[in-house]
Amino acid sequence: FPGLEMTEEQKEGAFSNFSISKGTVQLLQARGVTYLFPVQVKTFDPVYSGKDVIAQARTGTGKTFSFAIPLIEKLQGDSQERRRGRSPKVLVLCPTRELANQVAKDFKDITRQLTVACFYGGTPYNGQIDLMRSGIDILVGTPGRIKDHLQSGKLDLTKVKHVVLDEVDQMLDMGFAEQVEDILRVAYKKDSEDNPQTLLFSATCPHWVYDVARKYMKSRYEQIDLIGKRTQKAATTVEHLAIECHWSQRAAVIGDVIQVYSGSHGRTIVFCETKKEANELALNASIKQDCQSLHGDIPQKQREITLKGFRNGTFKVLVATNVAARGLDIPEVDLVVQSSPPKDVESYIHRSGRTGRAGRTGICICFYQRKEEHQLRYVEQKAGITFKRVGVPTATDIIKASSKDAIRCLDSVPETAIEYFRESARLLIQEKGPVNALAAALAHISGATSIEQRSLLNSDAGFVTMILRCSEEINNMSYAWRRLRDLLGDDVDRKVNRMCFLKGKMVSFFCIFAAEWEDSKQWRLCVATELPELVESQRGGGNGGGNGRSFSSSRNGRRGSSGRNRFRSRGQKRSFDRAFDR
Incomplete structure (x- = not known):
């Protein structure tokens, strides 16, 4: 030129x-x-x-x-x-x-x-x-x-x-x-x-x-x-993120992740390990965008129609097995989601490579359970990448992304169609006021009429992530638990889920509901809006405070000796107008 x-x-x-x-x-x-x-x-x-x-x-x-x-x-x-x-x-x-x-x-x-x-x-x-x-x-x-x-x-x-x-x-x-x-x-x-x-x-x-x-x-x-032995083997144009999430919460969280990181107008590929999982996820109501599955059991003609539709933008989310992992060049894929860490590093490299192609940038998000932390580290080591651990999208994130999508959809409505709704719009404005009427309309268009609050650390539903700050360095986790028990009562075990140190010896913990709390000179409590950086030793899923009181050695890492999740049934669905209560 x-x-x-x-x-x-x-x-x-x-x-x-x-x-x-x-x-x-x-x-x-x-x-x-x-x-x-x-x-x-x-x-x-x-x-x-x-x-x-x-x-x-x-x-x-x-x-x-x-x-x-x-x-x-x-x-x-x-x-x-x-x-x-x-x-x-x-x-x-x-x-x-x-x-x-x-x-x-x-x-x-x-x-x-x-x-x-x-x-x-x-x-x-x-x-x-x-x-x-x-x-x-x-x-x-x-x-x-x-x-x-x-x-x-x-x-x-x-x-x-x-x-x-x-x-x-x-x-x-x-x-x-x-x-x-x-x-x-x-x-x-x-x-x-x-x-x-x-x-x-x-x-x-x-x-x-x-x-x-x-x-x-x-x-x-x-x-x-063009890669070499010591350099990053995955595409350099891709940002690699990881979200801890129990398998039972995964479908709902993937829906939120797609909404925030890709939206209704971006292209997303979700990779699953099995054909059954791909079928179930493609039909899950948590994914609001049009979605289809692609795997080896689908007839060849339908596979070709599906790929053509995804390339042409007929639908925005493709849920696939490794059939779509190798070599396929689908333009402008904004987001790749891996529902679990793959069994081999080569699969991760090829899957993540479906985005960030031909000089474009992209995002790859890998879901994992706490027991799969070692698999993430293995991928990091062999692929030469570093996962950035992030929390699930917050209510604020989801609403912002949904609002942006809804507003963008309004641009595509022709003037002739608007004419048919002017009278109804006037009546609605008289009844609710212009701001409330439009806000309700945007909420309905975006599908964000209800928001589920989730733990930033492990994606469990119904938990609010809180940060407890102390003016002095906390030497062990049991000290923080004792302080919480003094202020919240002996039933603190029922209110608090998982607790761990942050960098600098602060403490992050998870509550089912906002507790009554008064800050003091030494202690201050606030809501976490993103996943802070944890003390490295606690990522591996071991005991949290050094004395065994803050985490059990049970498989799910919950506090207490029984290993059962006593909080799952207490999760609450939060309505749209209460999304910002905390």
């Missing part, structure tokens, strides 16, 4: 620096690509020159075009006649149907000369057989369907010159390794330098991947790592 100074990244990735044809440049620009991203810069020449490559780069950095652009330029520069019935020169294997579809689309978007086909399960065989009869240049697919066509004798892979394994760590894992081996055996000979060019790409490449991959790679190959 004239008059605008180019960044170093733009200068390095300028199309003129690479062997890219004018036609391909125009098609890239039509896709909104004006220069090559760093991973594309690093891989273009090795791929174009025919070298074997293992490439690792963070999610959302443009890995698909890293192999698609040079391979297309390579094939389009080949003067060989493209006869009917020709077998593919490029084979791209992907772990999921959705990713295969997307990779095929990326290829199709930047070539008009080559035939790109996509084969995966859940679709008719006949259409794919017709494509093979016509001739294919680039074949993208999942291992299961590719293997079916090989076994039936319909597909010929003996002339394949370039093989790509996308999300290679998953492709070479136990679930796919045997199928991949069966497919590639057709095109590869042991220790032959005449084997096809092999290109392996992923955001996560554990050490075992390099060991397994050697059987397909030539003796000399290019290793490109």
Whole structure:
């Protein structure tokens, strides 16, 4: 652009620096690509020159075009006649149907000369057989369907010159390794330098991947790592937050989180561990936005319709299993929610990478129970990130976000529709007054007619988070409990939930209702509006005060020896007009 100074990244990735044809440049620009991203810069020449490559780069950095652009330029520069019935020169294997579809689309978007086909399960065989009869240049697919066509004798892979394994760590894992081996055996000979060019790409490449991959790679190959061993492996454009929440409260809290962090107009993906959980959460009334689920039990046609609807903005919340975690490039996802810490770090990296793509920023929020704290720390250590522990959205947060959404909705109401409601509006203003009438209307539009107060520490319903400040350093938790008992009476155990030290030896505790309290010179009580920074040793879920009196060793970390939650049934639903009572 004239008059605008180019960044170093733009200068390095300028199309003129690479062997890219004018036609391909125009098609890239039509896709909104004006220069090559760093991973594309690093891989273009090795791929174009025919070298074997293992490439690792963070999610959302443009890995698909890293192999698609040079391979297309390579094939389009080949003067060989493209006869009917020709077998593919490029084979791209992907772990999921959705990713295969997307990779095929990326290829199709930047070539008009080559035939790109996509084969995966859940679709008719006949259409794919017709494509093979016509001739294919680039074949993208999942291992299961590719293997079916090989076994039936319909597909010929003996002339394949370039093989790509996308999300290679998953492709070479136990679930796919045997199928991949069966497919590639057709095109590869042991220790032959005449084997096809092999290109392996992923955001996560554990050490075992390099060991397994050697059987397909030539003796000399290019290793490109844009992450490194000691740097953050998750996307740097994503903020990572964590909320402690018992599983029984999770659905309601996720609804509040989506409302505050994404709203009715942003896109959110919620990841669940099981198909059952995804179905139940998608139907939960706590999520006010239009919501659909995506997982392996849903028919392929419906999965494609669901993804298309989410991309187009037909609905704003997608609840999915790992089907949507790998490689999918859905534009402008504002928020990713993980309903629990995943079992492996690679899953967290790929899931969180659905937001913060192509230079945009995003937020990933991971829910966890107290007993899962160690899993969070493991993810932090292996992914090179630090979770910011935050409390659940407060009543004030929810109301502000809901009001903002409701006001934005008013902008879309046409003038012609407003005319029909003017008389009713006048009567309502006369009856309630302009401010009260509009406030009630906004509350109803936003769905925020009732707000549930929750603990900032563990998300339990019905608790108000209080901070007890002392003018002197408190040496142990039992001292704070004794002071509370003096001021609130012997039944303090029924009123107070969990207590722990804050940084600086203050104390945070949770009450079922606002207690009668008078501040003194030494002690002062106030409502917490956000989760303060806790003393680090207490995050692990051990005993809280050092003498065992403030926390029991029971599984839920509640005070008392029985380990039962005596407060859950006492939670109160707070009405809209009482949301700010405290």
